[in-house]
Amino acid sequence: MSRAACPESSLLTARRGDMCYCPGCSHAAVLESLGAAMDRMGLRPEEVCIVSDIGCIGTADRYFSCHTFHGLHGRSITYAEGIKRARPGMSVIVLIGDGGCGIGTAHLVHAARRGIGIKILVCNNFNFGMTGGQHSPTTPPEARTATTPGGAVERPFDICQTVIANGAAHAGRFSALDADLSDKIEAALRSPGFALLDIWELCTAYFVPSNKFKPTSFLPLSETFGLPLGLLRDMPTEVASTHQPEPPLTSRPSASPPSIAALAWPGRREICIAGSAGQRIRSAAGVLGEIAVAGGLFAAQLDDFPITVRKGHSVSELIVSDRPIRYSGVDRPDLVLILSDDGARRLGELSSLPAGCRVIADAAVTLPVIKASLQFIDLASLEKSSGRASAALAALCLGVLVQGWLDGPTVESAVGALGGRYVEGNLAAVRAARGCFDETARTQPHAALFPEAAS
Amino acid sequence: MREFLTGNQTVVRGALRAGCDFFAGYPITPASSILSDFVDAFADGGGRAVQTEDEIAAIGQCIGAAMTGARALTATSGPGMSLYSENIGLAQMGEVPLVIVDCQRMGPATGGATATGEGDVLFARHITSGGYPLPVLAATNAATAYRLTHEAFNIAERLRTPVILLSSKDIALTRQTVDLDEIPLAEKRARTMHGSDGDFHPYRVAELDDVPAFAPIGGPARVRFTGSIHDEEGLLTIDRRKIDRKLRHLDAKIQGARTSLELFDADIDPDAEALVICYGATDGAARDAVDEARSMGRRVSRLTLYSLWPVPGDAVRRAVTSYVRHLIVPELNIGLYVEEIRRVVRHGKISSLTRFDGGLIAPRTILNAVMEGFCG
Numbered sequence: 166m167s168r169a170a171c172p173e174s175s176l177l178t179a180r181r182g183d184m185c186y187c188p189g190c191s192h193a194a195v196l197e198s199l200g201a202a203m204d205r206m207g208l209r210p211e212e213v214c215i216v217s218d219i220g221c222i223g224t225a226d227r228y229f230s231c232h233t234f235h236g237l238h239g240r241s242i243t244y245a246e247g248i249k250r251a252r253p254g255m256s257v258i259v260l261i262g263d264g265g266c267g268i269g270t271a272h273l274v275h276a277a278r279r280g281i282g283i284k285i286l287v288c289n290n291f292n293f294g295m296t297g298g299q300h301s302p303t304t305p306p307e308a309r310t311a312t313t314p315g316g317a318v319e320r321p322f323d324i325c326q327t328v329i330a331n332g333a334a335h336a337g338r339f340s341a342l343d344a345d346l347s348d349k350i351e352a353a354l355r356s357p358g359f360a361l362l363d364i365w366e367l368c369t370a371y372f373v374p375s376n377k378f379k380p381t382s383f384l385p386l387s388e389t390f391g392l393p394l395g396l397l398r399d400m401p402t403e404v405a406s407t408h409q410p411e412p413p414l415t416s417r418p419s420a421s422p423p424s425i426a427a428l429a430w431p432g433r434r435e436i437c438i439a440g441s442a443g444q445r446i447r448s449a450a451g452v453l454g455e456i457a458v459a460g461g462l463f464a465a466q467l468d469d470f471p472i473t474v475r476k477g478h479s480v481s482e483l484i485v486s487d488r489p490i491r492y493s494g495v496d497r498p499d500l501v502l503i504l505s506d507d508g509a510r511r512l513g514e515l516s517s518l519p520a521g522c523r524v525i526a527d528a529a530v531t532l533p534v535i536k537a538s539l540q541f542i543d544l545a546s547l548e549k550s551s552g553r554a555s556a557a558l559a560a561l562c563l564g565v566l567v568q569g570w571l572d573g574p575t576v577e578s579a580v581g582a583l584g585g586r587y588v589e590g591n592l593a594a595v596r597a598a599r600g601c602f603d604e605t606a607r608t609q610p611h612a613a614l615f616p617e618a619a620s
Numbered sequence: 621m622r623e624f625l626t627g628n629q630t631v632v633r634g635a636l637r638a639g640c641d642f643f644a645g646y647p648i649t650p651a652s653s654i655l656s657d658f659v660d661a662f663a664d665g666g667g668r669a670v671q672t673e674d675e676i677a678a679i680g681q682c683i684g685a686a687m688t689g690a691r692a693l694t695a696t697s698g699p700g701m702s703l704y705s706e707n708i709g710l711a712q713m714g715e716v717p718l719v720i721v722d723c724q725r726m727g728p729a730t731g732g733a734t735a736t737g738e739g740d741v742l743f744a745r746h747i748t749s750g751g752y753p754l755p756v757l758a759a760t761n762a763a764t765a766y767r768l769t770h771e772a773f774n775i776a777e778r779l780r781t782p783v784i785l786l787s788s789k790d791i792a793l794t795r796q797t798v799d800l801d802e803i804p805l806a807e808k809r810a811r812t813m814h815g816s817d818g819d820f821h822p823y824r825v826a827e828l829d830d831v832p833a834f835a836p837i838g839g840p841a842r843v844r845f846t847g848s849i850h851d852e853e854g855l856l857t858i859d860r861r862k863i864d865r866k867l868r869h870l871d872a873k874i875q876g877a878r879t880s881l882e883l884f885d886a887d888i889d890p891d892a893e894a895l896v897i898c899y900g901a902t903d904g905a906a907r908d909a910v911d912e913a914r915s916m917g918r919r920v921s922r923l924t925l926y927s928l929w930p931v932p933g934d935a936v937r938r939a940v941t942s943y944v945r946h947l948i949v950p951e952l953n954i955g956l957y958v959e960e961i962r963r964v965v966r967h968g969k970i971s972s973l974t975r976f977d978g979g980l981i982a983p984r985t986i987l988n989a990v991m992e993g994f995c996g
């Protein structure tokens with residue numbers, strides 16, 4: 166196949182002599198072959214986007230009449246993927262050098278793995294041309310470059326095997342001097358999946374003179390370093406196309422808003438629930454916050470937990486108020502629930518809790534002497550009636566009942582009306598709390614409820 | 621209808637309301653739930669949500685999609701913003717409408733993943749090389765996160781620019797009571813499109829502060845996008861006049877919109893002697909403190925800044941009424957933005973109130989600072 170002579174209708178609009186590349190540079194040959202391939206395929210300019218990376222090949226965008234995108238070094242693959250996702254019908258072709266494949270390796274690997282059908286032409290000339298002939302990830306051992314004056318020592322980066330190992334539908338390694346390069350490119354463009362060609366080139370300004378590199382050097386280079394030339398991967402269309410669609414997205418159902426009878430609440434009340442990961446502390450605070458909001462009140466919930474969510478403390482600060490809440494910090498809690506030693510440790514300075522604050526703690530927790538009114542509960546027995554997953558909510562409901570902020574029937578009907586996936590457990594928690602509490606507890610702590618009451 | 625939502629949830633709701641149809645992100649505390657919520661939201665096929673290999677790819681995919689016409693948003697925290705840096709410059713140079721949400725956390729470096737901090741306020745403005753301006757907004761709670769996400773899209777679309785919306789851990793993850801239907805939103809704006817007839821010049825503007833008409837990659841008009849210095853055709857140029865014009869334009873289109881970019885809430889007492897200027901998560905405490913000071917008979921004003929860059933200088937100057945002699949600027953960092961206030965307000969006492977241990981500034985702290993001003 167002869168190279169295109171750049172007819173008027175071609176997507177390639179520049180002739181070799183008008184391109185900016187050094188005499189003999191292979192970039193021009195690759196662009197001509199790409200132009201010829203696209204023209205033969207009858208691609209229209211509006212359905213193609215050439216995404217050019219950085220380096221000498223990064224200037225190629227201007228030589229095409231289709232959509233073009235010239236971005237940052239190594240990131241061309243990411244723009245191409247964004248374009249292809251938004252416009253799946255387009256041919257999105259990346260022109261990138263060996264340097265770009267180094268700095269953008271992560272994108273190369275993951276684009277291959279995801280199988281979005283972008284096409285990547287690597288113009289691999291074994292060094293950085295534009296910046297002055299430094300070594301690149303594909304520079305072969307012993308090669309002289311500006312940054313390997315004594316000869317390169319690193320193993321060359323096998324771009325093809327990298328993308329093949331990660332699911333590329335089509336991959337091959339060819340020479341820019343191959344007479345049928347445009348056919349190879351056309352085959353890559355026709356693959357419905359991710360396709361990459363590693364096209365070996367001559368950089369006549371640097372790599373060629375520094376290494377007496379010649380067109381005949383490709384074959385020994387290929388053999389010495391186990392980098393076979395030729396088509397290395399070509400998935401059948403039916404297989405390749407299964408590689409390219411968007412990953413299926415699944416929806417999690419979102420609950421419809423609950424309708425709860427208006428709740429009466431005595432002003433701004435700050436609550437702190439301190440326990441351990443796994444006690445469902447945040448969920449407990451969330452249930453009270455949700456019924457408050459659904460009941461026409463205002464709530465704010467701020468959670469504190471270490472970066473590992475299944476271990477260590479879990480502390481939720483919850484404010485419920487009959488007025489809008491602007492500052493959502495809890496500085497002077499009215500009610501503190503301490504449900505584990507982790508929680509107690511995280512709370513730290515309990516001695517600073519104001520005298521008006523009620524602290525309800527699991528009897529098993531070690532606590533310092535505090536000014537606030539302290540009462541103990543037996544969390545284990547509460548767990549027995551509520552279920553372990555709902556014990557924190559049971560303790561919280563108990564606190565709300567003891568404080569007299571809401572009464573038992575109101576809490577229970579609100580939690581029932583709230584519904585949701587955990588409604589049964591939540592109701593069990595309310596019932597456990599109500600079981601532990603009777604109306605007299607408001608003025609006089611129930612003996613069974615607070616077996617070791619500090620008073 | 622009142623709901624119990626985090627700032628991250630309201631960001632997603634605000635974005636959807638603004639027509640967002642592309643999201644790419646990488647998991648990071650405290651921004652991760654924005655990613656999972658977009659995955660849920662776009663499960664109906666109304667948009668694309670992508671979890672990428674890193675933050676660089678996240679913003680890269682957003683930029684690519686935005687240039688096909690998508691309304692794109694990405695969200696991260698400080699460490700991810702560092703990785704966005706270079707691509708934010710690309711979005712500036714290429715004039716890409718894009719919304720970037722920074723759910724700030726304690727820094728520097730990994731800092732405190734689950735600890736709050738609002739130390740990115742200068743970083744956001746100076747996040748990329750070159751020094752050209754980009755609009756930066758700051759949410760104060762779940763409700764303003766909703767409104768400002770919507771507004772960020774409007775600005776991004778109108779000016780073809782990346783817009784950064786700052787949130788922070790205590791906004792992002794705190795569940796608050798909001799009624800989204802009650803929040804007034806500006807009319808939805810779309811980028812000015814290139815008409816169907818006439819030649820398309822990707823970066824042509826009549827006046828320096830105009831915004832070039834947009835044509836999507838994939839549409840009939842051929843788009844030439846570039847992050848290199850370019851002429852109005854999107855071609856690399858070394859012509860100094862063209863370079864000068866392009867770069868003046870990048871500055872002028874933001875500066876020219878300065879007035880409309882001033883977003884704030886002013887609660888001004890014309891006889892005020894003290895003024896609290898706040899932004900971000902300290903807003904709630906400032907409101908409580910100002911109310912408390914007033915109930916004690918003090919004359920105090922409050923100015924909450926919803927836009928930080930360009931510095932809303934007119935709003936600040938107007939808030940400094942005749943008798944104001946003490947400004948209090950509470951911040952969840954080492955006292956960063958107060959220097960911008962000092963550049964605008966050149967007289968009176970300006971107190972910087974700071975906290976950066978992961979806790980919030982309490983109303984009492986601000987109140988004490990306000991009262992001190994009255995004693996001294």
Ligand code: SF4
Nearest residue numbers: 187190221294368369
């Ligand atoms: S420096 Fe090398 S790669 Fe660049 S144009 Fe010249 S020959 Fe080609």
Ligand SMILES: [Mg+2]
Nearest residue numbers: 262263290292
């Ligand atoms: Mg190279």
